[in-house]
Amino acid sequence: xxxxxxxxxxxxxxxxxxxxxxxxxxxxxxxxxxxxxxxxxxxxxxxxxxxxxxxxxxxxxxxxxxxxxxxxxxxxxxxxxxxxxxxxxxxxxxxxxxxxxxxxxxxxxxxxxxxxxxxxxxxxxxxxxxxxxxxxxxxxxxxxxxxxxxxxxxxxxxxxxxxxxxxxxxxxxxxxxxxxxxxxxxxxxxxxxxxxxxxxxxxxxxxxxxxxxxxxxxxxxxxxxxxxxxxxxxxxxxxxxxxxxxxxxxxxxxxxxxxxxxxxxxxxxxxxxxxxxxxxxxxxxxxxxxxxxxxxxxxxxxxxxxxxxxxxxxxxxxxxxxxxxxxxxxxxxxxxxxxxxxxxxxxxxxxxxxxxxxxxxxxxxxxxxxxxxxxxxxxxxxxxxxxxxxxxxxxxxxxxxxxxxxxxxxxxxxxxxxxxxxxxxxxxxxxxxxxxxxxxxxxxxxxxxxxxxxxxxxxxxxxxxxxxxxxxxxxxxxxxxxxxxxxxxxxxxxxxxxxxxxxxxxxxxx
Amino acid sequence: xxxxxxxxxxxxxxxxxxxxxxxxxxxxxxxxxxxxxxxxxxxxxxxxxxxxxxxxxxxxxxxxxxxxxxxxxxxxxxxxxxxxxxxxxxxxxxxxxxxxxxxxxxxxxxxxxxxxxxxxxxxxxxxxxxxxxxxxxxxxxxxxxxxxxxxxxxxxxxxxxxxxxxxxxxxxxxxxxxxxxxxxxxxx
Numbered sequence: 001x002x003x004x005x006x007x008x009x010x011x012x013x014x015x016x017x018x019x020x021x022x023x024x025x026x027x028x029x030x031x032x033x034x035x036x037x038x039x040x041x042x043x044x045x046x047x048x049x050x051x052x053x054x055x056x057x058x059x060x061x062x063x064x065x066x067x068x069x070x071x072x073x074x075x076x077x078x079x080x081x082x083x084x085x086x087x088x089x090x091x092x093x094x095x096x097x098x099x100x101x102x103x104x105x106x107x108x109x110x111x112x113x114x115x116x117x118x119x120x121x122x123x124x125x126x127x128x129x130x131x132x133x134x135x136x137x138x139x140x141x142x143x144x145x146x147x148x149x150x151x152x153x154x155x156x157x158x159x160x161x162x163x164x165x166x167x168x169x170x171x172x173x174x175x176x177x178x179x180x181x182x183x184x185x186x187x188x189x190x191x192x193x194x195x196x197x198x199x200x201x202x203x204x205x206x207x208x209x210x211x212x213x214x215x216x217x218x219x220x221x222x223x224x225x226x227x228x229x230x231x232x233x234x235x236x237x238x239x240x241x242x243x244x245x246x247x248x249x250x251x252x253x254x255x256x257x258x259x260x261x262x263x264x265x266x267x268x269x270x271x272x273x274x275x276x277x278x279x280x281x282x283x284x285x286x287x288x289x290x291x292x293x294x295x296x297x298x299x300x301x302x303x304x305x306x307x308x309x310x311x312x313x314x315x316x317x318x319x320x321x322x323x324x325x326x327x328x329x330x331x332x333x334x335x336x337x338x339x340x341x342x343x344x345x346x347x348x349x350x351x352x353x354x355x356x357x358x359x360x361x362x363x364x365x366x367x368x369x370x371x372x373x374x375x376x377x378x379x380x381x382x383x384x385x386x387x388x389x390x391x392x393x394x395x396x397x398x399x400x401x402x403x404x405x406x407x408x409x410x411x412x413x414x415x416x417x418x419x420x421x422x423x424x425x426x427x428x429x430x431x432x433x434x435x436x437x438x439x440x441x442x443x444x445x446x447x448x449x450x451x452x453x454x455x456x457x458x459x460x461x462x463x464x465x466x467x468x469x470x471x472x473x474x475x476x477x478x479x480x481x482x483x484x485x486x487x488x489x490x491x492x493x494x495x496x497x498x499x500x501x502x503x504x505x506x507x508x509x510x
Numbered sequence: 511x512x513x514x515x516x517x518x519x520x521x522x523x524x525x526x527x528x529x530x531x532x533x534x535x536x537x538x539x540x541x542x543x544x545x546x547x548x549x550x551x552x553x554x555x556x557x558x559x560x561x562x563x564x565x566x567x568x569x570x571x572x573x574x575x576x577x578x579x580x581x582x583x584x585x586x587x588x589x590x591x592x593x594x595x596x597x598x599x600x601x602x603x604x605x606x607x608x609x610x611x612x613x614x615x616x617x618x619x620x621x622x623x624x625x626x627x628x629x630x631x632x633x634x635x636x637x638x639x640x641x642x643x644x645x646x647x648x649x650x651x652x653x654x655x656x657x658x659x660x661x662x663x664x665x666x667x668x669x670x671x672x673x674x675x676x677x678x679x680x681x682x683x684x685x686x687x688x689x690x691x692x693x694x695x696x697x698x
Contacts, residue, residue, distance in 0.1 A: 457636075457681075464619050464640065
């Protein structure tokens with residue numbers, strides 16, 4: 001009843017206004033906004049009725065969904081005063097349409113000029129600073145009655161992605177150390193409210209006094225999943241880049257250490273001096289194609305302190321010491337040749353004409369240094385000419401217990417005579433194992449009746465039954481393994497065993 | 511010594527009493543002496559006997575160890591063991607270069623030698639090896655298992671002297687195998 005009355009009043013108002021009412025078109029405008037990458041910004045919609053009664057509006061939107069993310073819509077201003085609500089149509093997180101209306105008692109209340117909904121968007125962290133992100137509003141309509149919807153004029157808005165008001169600062173810290181020592185300086189980042197995802201810094205230093213050792217990722221960079229990429233040419237550090245190529249590429253780096261750079265102070269650098277490591281070309285990146293160079297912060301300094309470190313040029317952990325220096329931690333004095341890492345105290349002396357172990361004796365050990373472990377060669381040390389190994393004709397042992405009186409020939413041990421394992425017992429098979437030596441086994445394998453005390457056909461039956469069998473065969477009989485070879489293939493009962501058997505065949509056994 | 515071997519020895523020792531001279535015997539002193547052999551004829555069924563194998567020259571005789579097959583069907587066995595006794599004052603055993611058995615398979619193990627290397631007893635054995643080789647199947651008829659050679663001892667002249675079997679037995683035979691010898695050699 002109330003709704004019908006309102007409709008009637010509205011219709012009367014429309015008639016009273018006459019054709020002039022429709023000569024004007026309401027304007028739904030959109031305000032601009034600005035923010036830094038990663039910020040949320042608010043975009044205002046503003047209604048200008050142009051004297052037309054507007055009880056509801058509707059607008060469609062198109063915008064760069066890769067750089068702007070719709071967050072929310074809320075009613076405010078004149079729309080709120082007219083009791084309207086806002087209804088956002090969102091598909092897949094993308095704002096498609098926005099309606100301002102009232103389905104309740106205020107449905108026919110006209111909206112005055114002024115603010116309508118407030119839209120909130122988030123600017124992507126990767127949005128390029130300084131770029132303009134347009135939010136296009138189109139297909140705007142207004143309603144003067146439930147069945148009277150007409151086109152309104154749309155005005156699009158712009159979101160400006162701000163360049164950070166305060167650029168990030170990259171600086172290098174300080175360190176101190178003695179000559180010869182390693183020192184580490186921190187490359188630091190102060191974001192100043194920016195969201196850098198990568199940095200690059202050019203490094204310069206006196207290469208005659210400092211030696212680049214390493215660069216490790218700093219705590220702030222590590223927390224953002226970054227890596228450090230030092231650019232080193234000829235052992236000289238040129239640049240330090242901090243970035244990530246994987247899933248953390250767009251994660252902003254917070255305040256803190258970007259990288260830890262280690263140098264070795266030259267052993268000859270005078271204590272008390274200060275070494276400067278200059279930084280330049282400081283750049284930061286907030287998006288892959290948005291790299292900005294900023295003024296670098298402070299350079300790094302190294303205060304050279306303490307006594308000089310005794311040099312260890314060859315890196316063998318033994319330094320050449322003098323009264324004016326001390327060996328670096330973990331190193332010892334006493335190197336007699338700092339240009340050869342193989343020469344130092346406790347080194348193994350070799351036959352080479354050099355005092356390898358710094359005991360002042362060259363080739364200390366003589367022929368023993370050239371021992372090749374072969375008794376059939378006579379070893380000698382010839383200084384710088386190295387070892388010689390001349391064949392000899394000494395008595396030797398070839399390791400085979402079945403040979404006796406071996407001699408050296410041509411550098412190898414051999415010859416000699418076969419060892420006899422004959423135990424003078426007719427009924428045993430006597431064999432020689434190269435490792436074990438002499439072994440005997442009875443051939444009188446059957447011990448009943450006439451065969452009890454002699455080797456005869458009954459024993460041959462035992463051998464024949466097992467003949468051509470090997471260990472693990474069902475027919476195998478260890479008693480018939482007369483050559484006593486324990487492993488295959490010699491362990492099989494075969495012609496060798498028959499040959500040994502025949503040596504005893506036909507003999508009586510006491 | 512078993513009862514059976516005693517029987518065999520006694521049987522062999524009695525042979526000269528019942529056997530006459532055979533082969534090339536003396537003709538009253540006008541001809542050169544030759545070795546002569548007499549035997550008991552063919553081996554009986556399922557029995558081993560020594561038979562004359564023929565003179566290889568005037569002083570050497572081949573003696574065959576013959577297995578008589580069964581009267582019908584077959585008999586199987588895996589080997590034979592036996593000793594051949596002889597008088598070393600009259601005969602000398604002549605070892606073969608290689609001992610083989612015509613009856614058993616070519617791969618059978620054959621061992622023949624003088625007992626303790628001393629003349630008077632030849633120890634012989636023929637065995638098929640392993641149960642993987644089928645036993646020999648012997649049909650009817652006469653089957654030479656082994657051939658041995660004997661020659662007269664140097665300077666000996668003698669009438670019939672027996673060759674006897676001792677310690678004789680068959681291996682894994684499907685029927686009882688008997689052993690006997692009625693063979694005698696003479697040189698006069």
